Structure formats: C-alpha cells, structure tokens
Amino acid sequence: MQQVYVVGMQDAGHALTQQFLAWIDEAPRSYAEAEAWRRSCPHLSIWEDAIADGLIHFENSSGMKESRILLTPCGRKRLNGN
Secondary structure (H helix, E strand, O other): OHHHHHHHHHHHHHHHHHHHHHHHHHOOEEHHHHHHHHHHOOOOOHHHHHHHOOOEEEEOOOOHHHOEEEEOHHHHHHHOOO
C-alpha cells in the first residue's frame, strides 16, 4: 500500500509541475504572481522543485518582486514532454 501512495504522489507532483510550467509559458509572469503557487499549497514543493531542477529562471528587474519568471530550455523540454 505504501508504494501505491508514493507513486500517486509522484504523479500528482508531475501533473502540477506541468501545470505550473504551462502557466508560466502562457503569459509573462512576475515573481510576485508566481509566489502564489508557493503560498497556495505549502505541502507541495512545485516552486522549489522547478528552481532546483533548472526548469525556470528569473530575469531580474529593479527588484525581486518585479522580476520575470521564464522557462529554461530544460523547462521547455519538460513542458513539451521531451
């Protein structure tokens, strides 16, 4: 039973990562907008995992809150299912 639970959580995490990447890709997003992902579900680390896995990066502006979040080439490949 434990193994089924872990696989289910991995599938959910993958689906949310795909959703997060698609959301970033569909329109310019600021750090402040994307931070809502981190606050809305603190038990899932979609935001942190995307950074750690090199799927997104920040294009700095005058301050972090105004910085844009963009997909990296690796993030684009993941979004496209490659």
